[in-house]
Amino acid sequence: MKYSYFPGCSLKGLGRAYEESLLPVMKHLGVDLQELDDWNCCGATAYMSVDEAKACVLASRNLALAERDGNHPILAPCSACYLVLNKTKHYLHQYPKMKATVDRALNAVGMKCEKDVPVRHPLDVLINDIGLDAIKMKVTKPLQGLKVAPYYGCQIVRPYATFDDQANPTTMDRLLEALGATVIRWPLKTKCCGGSLTGTIPEAGIRMVYILLNEAKKRGADCLATVCPLCQFNLDGYHSAVRRQYGDVLLPTVYFSQLMGLAFGLPDRDLALNRAAIPFRWRPSSPPPAPAQPPAAKSVAA
Amino acid sequence: MNITRTIKYEADRVKGFGDEVMKVPGCEKLKDCIQCGTCSGVCPLSVYMDYTPRQVMELTRFDFKKEVLSSKTIWLCASCYACTCECPREIRITDIMYELKQRAIHEGVYPRKFPIPVLAQEFEKMVTANGRISEMPLVMKLFMKTDPLGAMGNWQMGLDLMKTGRFSLASEKINNREQLAKMFAAAEEKA
Numbered sequence: 001m002k003y004s005y006f007p008g009c010s011l012k013g014l015g016r017a018y019e020e021s022l023l024p025v026m027k028h029l030g031v032d033l034q035e036l037d038d039w040n041c042c043g044a045t046a047y048m049s050v051d052e053a054k055a056c057v058l059a060s061r062n063l064a065l066a067e068r069d070g071n072h073p074i075l076a077p078c079s080a081c082y083l084v085l086n087k088t089k090h091y092l093h094q095y096p097k098m099k100a101t102v103d104r105a106l107n108a109v110g111m112k113c114e115k116d117v118p119v120r121h122p123l124d125v126l127i128n129d130i131g132l133d134a135i136k137m138k139v140t141k142p143l144q145g146l147k148v149a150p151y152y153g154c155q156i157v158r159p160y161a162t163f164d165d166q167a168n169p170t171t172m173d174r175l176l177e178a179l180g181a182t183v184i185r186w187p188l189k190t191k192c193c194g195g196s197l198t199g200t201i202p203e204a205g206i207r208m209v210y211i212l213l214n215e216a217k218k219r220g221a222d223c224l225a226t227v228c229p230l231c232q233f234n235l236d237g238y239h240s241a242v243r244r245q246y247g248d249v250l251l252p253t254v255y256f257s258q259l260m261g262l263a264f265g266l267p268d269r270d271l272a273l274n275r276a277a278i279p280f281r282w283r284p285s286s287p288p289p290a291p292a293q294p295p296a297a298k299s300v301a302a
Numbered sequence: 303m304n305i306t307r308t309i310k311y312e313a314d315r316v317k318g319f320g321d322e323v324m325k326v327p328g329c330e331k332l333k334d335c336i337q338c339g340t341c342s343g344v345c346p347l348s349v350y351m352d353y354t355p356r357q358v359m360e361l362t363r364f365d366f367k368k369e370v371l372s373s374k375t376i377w378l379c380a381s382c383y384a385c386t387c388e389c390p391r392e393i394r395i396t397d398i399m400y401e402l403k404q405r406a407i408h409e410g411v412y413p414r415k416f417p418i419p420v421l422a423q424e425f426e427k428m429v430t431a432n433g434r435i436s437e438m439p440l441v442m443k444l445f446m447k448t449d450p451l452g453a454m455g456n457w458q459m460g461l462d463l464m465k466t467g468r469f470s471l472a473s474e475k476i477n478n479r480e481q482l483a484k485m486f487a488a489a490e491e492k493a
Contacts, residue, residue: 009435014468040433040476045381046425049403057489058429061482095327101489108488109481158383159396166387192346192382199441200417204350204378240458277462 001129003120004066004074005033008081008229009041015078015229017272022077022122022257024270028138029130033075036065042076042084045195056098057105059088063119064111073118075125079228083155085119086162121156122257123171123227124163132178140265141284142180148259149184149221150176151212153231154192166190172256176225179263180284184221188212193231198238209234210242213249223280224253236276252280315365323362323405329398334391335359341385341395351375355385355395362402371406377418379403417448430486433476438469 011019026033039062041047047055062085066074076082091098092113106112126135150172157166164171169190173183193212198205212235216224226232235253242249253276261271262284273280324332342354353361353375361370370376376399385395403422406412412419421444428435445453463469476482 009437009474012474013435013437013470014463016468038477040482041429041435043429044425044435046422047429048400049419049422050407050426052400052404053489054426054430054486057485058482061485091327098327104491105485105489108484154380154382154384159386159394192380192384194346195380195382196418196421197347197378197380199444200421201350201378204347208346237459237462275466275468277459277466 001030001125002032002034002070002072003125004069004072004117005035006039006042006062006066006074006076006081006085007035008039008076008078010078010080010229014233017275018077018229018232018255018257020272020275021255021261021270024266025257025260025264026122028261028264028266029126029134031125031130034069034072036062036074037069039065042078042081044080044084048084053098053101055084056088056091056102059084060092060102060106060113061111063088063117064106064113066117067113067115068111071115071117073120073125075122076119077122077227078230079153079155080230082119082121083160086160089116089119090160121163121227123156123175126175127171128163132174135175135260136178139179139263141263143176143259143263143284144180145182146180146259146282146284147182147184147220147222148176148225149186149216149219149223150189150256151193151216151224151226151231151235151253152190153226153228154190156227157190172225172227175256176259179259181259181263184216184219186215186219186221188215193228193234195230195234198234198241202241205234206238206241206245209238210246210249213242213251214246217249217251221251222282224251225256225259226253227256232276236278239278250278252276252278254280310361310366310369314368316367317365319365319367320363323398323401326401328394329401331391331393332359332363332398335363335393336391338390340388340390344384344388345379346382346384347378347380351378355379355399358402359393359395359398362398368411370402371409371411372413374413374416375399376402376406377412377416415448417444420444420447430482431479432474433479433482434474436470436472436474438463438471439473 043055043058152169194205194208258271339356342348342356348354379399383396424443
């Protein structure tokens with residue numbers, strides 16, 4: 001199984017713990033990831049707000065690079081990258097005028113985008129290509145006793161639900177159960193985290209973060225598991241702002257890949273668990289976590 | 303006392319605006335809107351908007367260009383696509399919001415000092431030039447342009463990022479920036 005790995009800007013920046021944990025986990029499972037050579041930013045939601053045609057040109061360069069480099073499926077772990085690349089493919093199929101613009105741009109540099117390279121999410125690959133049975137075989141330290149609230153966010157199920165149910169996705173639930181964790185059922189698993197609003201309009205963004213943290217905590221979660229660097233940043237990084245407005249709802253947020261690494265018995269240094277503002281201290285074989293203690297809270301106490 | 307008219311007049315319409323938007327690929331189905339309000343109901347941000355998504359749909363369709371393009375609503379849309387997925391008439395509301403955002407920027411009528419359109423434009427500039435985003439420099443630029451003192455309020459987060467090895471001022475760039483520039487130039491040529 002070979003994939004063109006498309007990290008996107010966040011996985012090299014604020015979300016680097018996602019890449020740092022995903023790569024060893026995928027390697028452990030025998031997945032061959034080849035980073036797309038000289039990939040560029042997907043454009044995210046911001047570029048599309050300024051110029052949609054140029055946004056499609058921008059994203060299509062990545063599709064063309066993957067096509068040139070062997071046409072392996074693109075693995076896009078970041079939700080925004082995953083959506084934008086898929087959306088661009090939809091636009092190229094549906095809108096001939098957009099396709100003409102993109103073709104003109106690619107032609108000018110001797111590239112093309114014709115082979116319809118699939119754009120896939122790690123959860124999709126883990127469940128459908130590798131399979132839960134193969135994953136279970138690699139579990140050496142089951143996450144016994146760890147209560148996890150799986151948080152999918154928006155853009156891997158909306159608007160295109162390609163590998164999971166749109167209203168009630170379960171791929172991450174099933175994955176976490178295979179790792180031995182207890183999965184918390186909760187209704188907000190696809191509710192928006194606020195995206196960049198935490199930074200631009202804190203009144204709105206912080207409240208959205210609070211709603212998610214509070215609901216997961218109320219239902220007894222020890223942590224949130226996420227698939228998106230922006231969700232992780234929001235849910236982890238704004239605890240002091242949440243505390244100022246709403247009171248304490250301390251709850252660590254980890255990437256699903258970090259939990260996989262723990263269950264596979266990979267060493268801590270391969271899982272980038274030290275990258276979060278709210279530390280996740282639970283380890284397999286240790287008893288379930290006590291509620292976060294003041295020392296843990298210290299780093300966010302303003 | 304400062305009073306303003308809150309009801310729209312026929313004279314406020316910019317005839318043809320709605321039709322123009324509905325001709326854009328992806329926005330065609332706006333004509334089918336039944337004003338049920340599902341979009342406003344599922345929108346996690348409608349409580350902060352000056353016009354709800356349902357109102358924006360109706361205002362757009364009936365040519366109230368100034369109202370929608372200068373609204374905060376289009377910028378508060380966080381692209382969660384909940385409305386698009388739930389709309390019983392399959393209107394791609396999120397994409398219509400994108401269309402309206404582009405027009406607002408093009409005409410320079412977005413609300414002043416509102417950080418979101420500033421972020422979008424700084425983001426676009428950085429990616430167009432470098433091919434990638436450098437997160438910290440982008441955020442700092444945003445604060446400098448909209449709320450220089452507000453940046454100070456985020457010292458705690460900066461500290462957290464430093465402690466966890468995520469604070470970087472490096473400028474991220476692709477190697478083949480020339481190629482990307484050529485692509486943008488070709489895209490902008492008339493077909």
